[in-house]
Amino acid sequence: MAGLILRRLLMVVPVLFGVSVIVFLVISLIPGDPARAILGTFATPANIAEVTRQLGLDRPLPVQYIIWVGKLLHGDLGRSYILHKPVAEEVMERLMPTLLLAGTALVLASIAGILLGVVAAVRQNGWQDKLITVTVLIGISTPSFWLGMLLIFWFGVRLEWLPVGGMRELFGGGGALDTARHLVLPAVTLAAVAAAVLVRLTRGAMLEVLRQDYVRTARAKGLTERRVIYVHAFRNALVGVIPVIGLQAGFALGGAVYIETVFQWPGIGRMLVSAISTRDILLVQGGVLVVATAYVLINLLTDLAQGLLDPRLRDA
């Protein structure tokens, strides 16, 4: 297992390198003059030359990249010309709310998705299975931002059970309970689609595993169905489901963009949307880089979880 951890950790390095290159290229590829984009239409040529030099844009790309990475390693992501503050500061402030939202959604989705998937497989063609299948179909066909709006309308506006948004600070003011109350609707909304995908996958994996020879062997040993399903079949099905949970983490982090916009959640997603419309490129760059890094690390965890479950992966 130690070998697996070390191998995976070392594999993260080139991935992070690739991510940084792609993110770096994003600003380099922007059509037009970045300095002009930053300064706006009324900039003087002298100003533009000054900013160009400041940003190092007059140097060759590889040099620019190395300088950029060097700053990056010191926590310097540049300065937002719109917000007038360092990008790193803004991004870090926004990161926690997003991770909280996406993490809660992912946990909800995993529990609900796997549970319902197993039930649907075990009760295949029963009413439970049919109900779950139809719900899942609706789940994967619903735009999450629209679902969020419906939830706001019913639970927030009509029933007034839960706050509809306007979260400002995670750990300020209202305390944990207030944060939790604000979290319910967006997390459920974000979890819905991921859960639907996981239900489908778990159901399929269980059905697939239940026809394997070793399940027949387990039954031939006289083991109870409970043990056959939950020890022999479920573990094997989980091996196929775990990497998809990692994939869903990516969808949750991305989907957070919609949900944060709908629920006014103070996360990176909402920051990115406004940064794109104000063309605050450095902020976009910093946000994308940080979230991608978080995602790479989450995938590292799911990889390790898979290795924990499946001995074959440990010494592959």
Place this chain on the structure above:
Amino acid sequence: MSATAAATIAVAAPAGRGAARPSAWSRLTHNRMASIGLVLLGIIVAIVLAAPILPLAPPNVTHIAQRLHAPLTPGHLLGTDQVGRDILSRLIWGTRLSLAVGVFAALAAGFIGSVIGLLAAYRGGLADTLLMRGIDMLMAFPYLLLALAIVAVLGPGLLHAMLAIIVVNVPFFARGVRGGALSVVRTDFMAAARLSGLSDMRILLTELLPNVLPGIVIGVSTTIGWMILETAGLSFLGLGAQPPQADLGGMLGEGRNLLQVAPHVATIPGIVILLLAIGINLVGDGLRDVLDPKLKSGGLARFYPVTDAAPGAQRRRGLDLPGEAAARLPLALRGLRTEFRVGRSVYAAVGGVDLSIAPGEAVGVVGESGSGKTVTALSVLGLVATPPGRIVGGEILHHGEDLAGASLARLQEIRGRRIAYVFQDPQTTLNPLLPVGEQIAETIRRHQGLRRAEAMRRAIVLLDSVHIPDAAEKARAWPHELSGGQRQRVGIAIALANDPELIIADEPTTALDVTTQAQVLKLLNELRRQRGAALLFISHDFGVIAELCDRVHVMYGGRVVESGPVAEVLGRPRHPYTQRLLACVPELGRRGPPIAPIPGLPPSTDALPPGCAFAPRCALAEARCSAGDIALLPVAPGHAARCVRVAA
């Protein structure tokens, strides 16, 4: 695109069976859910295609005076929006746009991704490594975030949003198609195509592509819905379609701020997206069911823990009462019939088998594939997969108790305790995620109620008794860490764990090398004798049966055609099939008479000829062979054959 869709591309779907099978289209329309989807989608597509000729208000003309009319207002069926535009008109034009964007994006991503995936799989080597590392990099980004970054570079706009969605979906297709293509690239027919002198391009286009195409079609069709949701999402954020033009997502975005005043403005486009996506997903799922070989013929039906059996009275029709002797026997099959129902065909896999095993006796069942020998063995403890299997006739007596009608709870007491199995392929019959010691210990705990530590101690003793070196150490090993021979020794240890009185071994050495086979057979026989267990041994190999068994049953077309003591049956075979089959077997040291093949093919059990199933291939066949049922007639003490000629 969803992960499930990505996973299904990886399946290369070879063509299905039989020209008689209905076409893909008719199977699709016979799938209830898919037909609902087709109808839904058909209506929507028809409406949006007709948009230019429908009497609709211009979608982008504003009438501030007429703003926010509720639905069902005269002249505005679905009401008006915040600047007085007709919602119905905007909805239809918007759907048209969203659908077009979704379909185009799915096709484009599917095409680019497939080209990358095919090239990577076919070229292999460095090209593969480079392409796939690049794909990995793209996939290291959370899905939507990459799209946002691209839009940030290109600037907002529907075209840019679509490009972004295409780019982020290409990796999923590339990976899926590569996976599917790799499994094809490694096949022998690809090697054969090279040996046929075909060029790389020809091989790629005529051999590889057609086998990957169904997967690509499934991928694209299950992705369109997702693409529509994603572009709608970008428009919703204001990064896609720009006002006044509107797609469905843009309309939702405009309606968001009116949620409290005029909920219909946001609700209606949401419902349309939902219906559109449901329609597309239903059709996509239907297509997958039709094209994916794994899901064909009943799909991934779950097997019941016990084989379905017809009611006792029905099964026993025509059987006389079992004799006194049956109560003594660990196993007596009387007129066992097991069928498989697949579609409209009924395969009579086992068509009336009588077979009994005395305590401590070793009985062999020999036959070619499709003769029903394995189904016979699995029927004993209800391990034939249901659906499609069903025990329709006869009795399975264990000390006089009929196991065919027994409850699952009763069967579970007998399974692994009184009667234990050793299966064919030790690669697949052990659970890959459990240490082998645990796989032995769990059956000990189940049947002897021992505590965990004590059961494990017994398991180690058992591993030692099947000659696994370092048993205590190896008990903690996983199946993949053992060789094939060792795995099958574990299989034998599992079977012996509770000192059963009968072991049913289904081709236990077929997957092993000849030297390993010899060792495993010797071990199985020794241990069985030591413990006084009877053996039912299923094999296609006369040699193995000859070395191991006291009596043998020869099966053909689901029935026993000859049975008797091994020396008797192999030395003086009386049924023409047994005789001809023995003449087919190349034997070491028999340089003498050349092997003499049997003409023709074994019958399929869904279309057995009347009378003797071997008659169509038999040189000695007469008219009466096909006239009616032929009994298993005694030819010598304990030796019987099902042939009209032995009676004479």
Place this chain on the structure above:
Amino acid sequence: MSATAAPDAAGGVVLRTDNLIREFRRKRRLLARRPAPLRAVDGVSLSVARGRTLGIVGESGCGKSTLARMMVGLLAPTAGLLEIDGVSIPALVRRDRRALHRRVQMVFQDPLGSLNPRRTVRQCLAAPLMALHGMNAAACTARIAELMDLVGLRSDFAERYPHEFSGGQSQRIGIARALAAQPEVIVLDEPVSALDVSVQAQVLMLLAELQARLGLTYVFISHDLAVVESIAHEVAVMQSGRVVEYGAAERIFAAPQHAYTRLLLSSVPRIAATEE
């Protein structure tokens, strides 16, 4: 090594290997030096005379399939000599692949897996006729009918797809495809292992007839000693990449010299044992 007798050279040597080696790179473990490559074929020297059958026996992993794939040019040797009619096979692969495929062909183990499920028998047989012999459509049709007849299949089967055939019939199609190239040598890699006994006998018989009729040279690879004994003139016994015993079939089966050969022979279960 007890490789002694070379085959009688009456027909002349068609296929020859000398000290043939094929290595596979092993996966590198983290922070460790790359392990020495795996020698799947480790110094094999064999020769096959025209019109004869060389049987190669051995257990799984002994390198017999790697050897077979090198002989037909699907895999390049790491070192050593491998030639057909005195021409180097690896050189032919580089220079004129089709010329090699006109000389040597292969029949695969899995009869269904070696046929493209999406191509009809006609398409499958026409490919080598057109690509290797430049035949036109009309010539193809005539030749396909001949080939089908040669392997004992009805010519109207040509329009069918592989899944409509049984294992034995599929293997006949595989043989017909190999014959379409009009090769001198056919490498048969476990051609009857996946078949039932009665069908296996049919295919073995067919192979013997074709050899007699067309003067074919076979390299017959199998794990089944009895099958090899029934068809081979010379036999090579392989163990972990090496030929441990090589000689005339009668001699090897009657008086095996190497301990491994004796172990193999004594491991085969025999029907006759009970009759005595």
